[in-house]
Amino acid sequence: MGDAAILANGALSQSTAPDSLTFRISPPAALVMDSGATLSPLTIAYQTYGALNAARSNALLVCHALSGDQHVANLHPVTGRAGWWETMVGPGLPFDTDRFFVICSNVLGGCMGTTGPASINPETGNPFGLDFPIVTVADMVRAQALLLDHLGIETLFCVAGGSMGGMQVLQWAASYPTRVFAALPIATSARHSSQNIAFHEVGRQAVMADPDWRGGRYLIEGARPSKGLAVARMAAHITYLSDSALHRRFGRNLQDRSARTFSFDADFQVESYLRHQGAIFVERFDPNSYLYMTRAMDYFDLAADYGGSLANAFKGSRTRFCVVSFTSDWLFPTSDSRALVRALNAGGASVSFVEIETDRGHDAFLLDVPELIETTRGFIDAAARARGIS
Amino acid sequence: MSLARTLASSRVDLLRVAELVAPGSRVLDVGCGDGELLRLLTEERNVDGRGIELSQQGVNDCVAKGLSVIQGDADADLADYPNDAFDYVILSQTLQATRRPRAVLEHMLRIGRRAIVSVPNFGHWQVRAQLALRGRMPVTQSLAYSWYDTPNIHFCTIADFVALAHEVGATIDKSVALDPNGRPLRPLWPKWAWNLFGEQAIFLLHRGR
Numbered sequence: 001m002g003d004a005a006i007l008a009n010g011a012l013s014q015s016t017a018p019d020s021l022t023f024r025i026s027p028p029a030a031l032v033m034d035s036g037a038t039l040s041p042l043t044i045a046y047q048t049y050g051a052l053n054a055a056r057s058n059a060l061l062v063c064h065a066l067s068g069d070q071h072v073a074n075l076h077p078v079t080g081r082a083g084w085w086e087t088m089v090g091p092g093l094p095f096d097t098d099r100f101f102v103i104c105s106n107v108l109g110g111c112m113g114t115t116g117p118a119s120i121n122p123e124t125g126n127p128f129g130l131d132f133p134i135v136t137v138a139d140m141v142r143a144q145a146l147l148l149d150h151l152g153i154e155t156l157f158c159v160a161g162g163s164m165g166g167m168q169v170l171q172w173a174a175s176y177p178t179r180v181f182a183a184l185p186i187a188t189s190a191r192h193s194s195q196n197i198a199f200h201e202v203g204r205q206a207v208m209a210d211p212d213w214r215g216g217r218y219l220i221e222g223a224r225p226s227k228g229l230a231v232a233r234m235a236a237h238i239t240y241l242s243d244s245a246l247h248r249r250f251g252r253n254l255q256d257r258s259a260r261t262f263s264f265d266a267d268f269q270v271e272s273y274l275r276h277q278g279a280i281f282v283e284r285f286d287p288n289s290y291l292y293m294t295r296a297m298d299y300f301d302l303a304a305d306y307g308g309s310l311a312n313a314f315k316g317s318r319t320r321f322c323v324v325s326f327t328s329d330w331l332f333p334t335s336d337s338r339a340l341v342r343a344l345n346a347g348g349a350s351v352s353f354v355e356i357e358t359d360r361g362h363d364a365f366l367l368d369v370p371e372l373i374e375t376t377r378g379f380i381d382a383a384a385r386a387r388g389i390s
Numbered sequence: 391m392s393l394a395r396t397l398a399s400s401r402v403d404l405l406r407v408a409e410l411v412a413p414g415s416r417v418l419d420v421g422c423g424d425g426e427l428l429r430l431l432t433e434e435r436n437v438d439g440r441g442i443e444l445s446q447q448g449v450n451d452c453v454a455k456g457l458s459v460i461q462g463d464a465d466a467d468l469a470d471y472p473n474d475a476f477d478y479v480i481l482s483q484t485l486q487a488t489r490r491p492r493a494v495l496e497h498m499l500r501i502g503r504r505a506i507v508s509v510p511n512f513g514h515w516q517v518r519a520q521l522a523l524r525g526r527m528p529v530t531q532s533l534a535y536s537w538y539d540t541p542n543i544h545f546c547t548i549a550d551f552v553a554l555a556h557e558v559g560a561t562i563d564k565s566v567a568l569d570p571n572g573r574p575l576r577p578l579w580p581k582w583a584w585n586l587f588g589e590q591a592i593f594l595l596h597r598g599r
Binding site: 341383 | 450455456458
């Protein structure tokens with residue numbers, strides 16, 4: 001437990017003193033949220049790669065997923081692991097940092113430096129905990145827009161992201177149509193499905209059932225609901241994979257033993273793998289932040305904000321879209337992407353759609369899937385030509 | 391769908407199709423393959439073009455050209471488009487590979503103010519000769535598949551297509567038959583001669599009489 005505690009403290013220190021650039025919004029400026037709450041002061045932690053050109057036309061915003069953060073293409077300050085999208089972001093890669101100014105900010109409600117439930121509430125001097133207002137995807141995007149204003153970027157060349165990141169991409173295109181030249185939503189949906197809300201509720205209940213959660217006051221009381229968060233992560237992780245991917249990788253293989261132990265040890269490799277995934281996640285993630293992130297996704301229903309018609313959200317949009325789904329993704333199935341494509345078409349938007357064949361499930365958007373890389377490269381290069389970026 | 395197209399010996403029909411499209415119009419190319427026709431139309435005719443293509447490689451090629459193309463097929467996805475969404479809906483060398491050619495044609499006429507369809511002619515003399523004299527399913531340069539592996543499951547002749555157009559209540563505004571070198575046959579030839587010597591035909595249609 002000693003190492004985990006130190007690392008947990010490392011994660012906590014990132015929420016208050018991140019190894020990232022930060023932008024601070026102070027009163028009277030404030031962020032007005034969907035819930036009606038007003039947040040100020042507010043810190044946004046972000047990473048950038050490459051350089052902004054003179055015309056300020058080459059900015060590419062990457063939006064991270066539920067468990068991601070702003071460390072897209074550099075070593076992670078807590079885990080020391082590679083950035084989460086190093087297949088996509090870097091010199092010569094589709095999001096070519098020799099050509100584009102790539103920005104990724106930790107989302108509102110996150111725990112890697114942007115203000116969230118682990119941040120200090122200026123009114124009490126203690127961490128917000130559950131006093132932090134409920135965050136929506138639109139709130140995340142509003143915060144990103146404030147950051148871009150600060151950076152002097154009026155129009156983004158492209159907004160890209162997978163899963164919850166893809167939701168932000170769609171929200172960007174709907175909320176700020178004139179600020180988005182190209183949009184690349186991957187393995188996502190314009191609304192979170194009932195099944196996905198159900199999985200999230202299981203995860204939240206696991207966190208809240210941990211006695212160390214302490215009604216969300218664990219930081220104040222010096223506890224940490226690591227077991228609950230680990231269980232939440234284990235359950236969620238299954239949904240990011242596929243039956244065939246799990247079978248191919250683990251089968252029914254036993255873990256470091258030649259026979260069943262007739263106990264509840266992690267006999268099977270797949271059990272050991274999931275326990276490991278749970279354990280490394282709690283090192284770097286704040287349990288309350290997990291509750292807020294999952295809630296933001298659950299509340300996401302873009303059509304509902306536009307009179308029940310998704311097509312209205314994109315009516316007259318000049319943004320060029322490329323929608324990508326994966327055949328084995330059962331969390332954000334291709335049918336979700338097709339519904340999105342239909343709406344974009346009905347709204348008259350310019351849209352391409354590719355369904356990539358892979359058995360790697362929802363997580364495929366993070367992995368080295370050649371078809372994803374090539375599709376992205378083609379879309380980005382063509383959009384860059386249209387935008388006049390050399 | 392894309393295979394039927396990429397393996398076709400000659401795509402001069404694309405130029406003929408492009409000639410039928412008015413500049414500056416909105417075009418949906420169904421079964422757009424690697425996007426050559428859409429690119430031609432975008433560059434030469436200044437159209438606002440969209441495509442549907444079944445193969446992932448085809449879609450990737452199109453996306454890389456900056457075209458807006460959706461992975462899908464004519465049978466499943468045309469139903470999603472609203473009425474009169476396009477000035478032209480183009481189906482080039484693909485109708486014979488659809489499961490329900492009649493429904494596909496009807497959707498095209500609904501979605502577009504005009505439809506442009508090119509079909510290989512199963513009434514061409516070489517095809518007839520192979521079946522009549524050799525007693526074998528025809529394999530020609532432009533229809534280069536054996537019966538057991540062809541994607542082309544609904545062949546028709548030029549006369550058959552004209553009859554289908556009539557049945558679905560469409561008017562043929564223009565038609566042209568091409569010889570194996572892609573040259574148009576003389577428009578004054580009798581229709582039976584087109585049906586015998588045309589390797590393929592291109593039709594411009596609209597719904598209603």
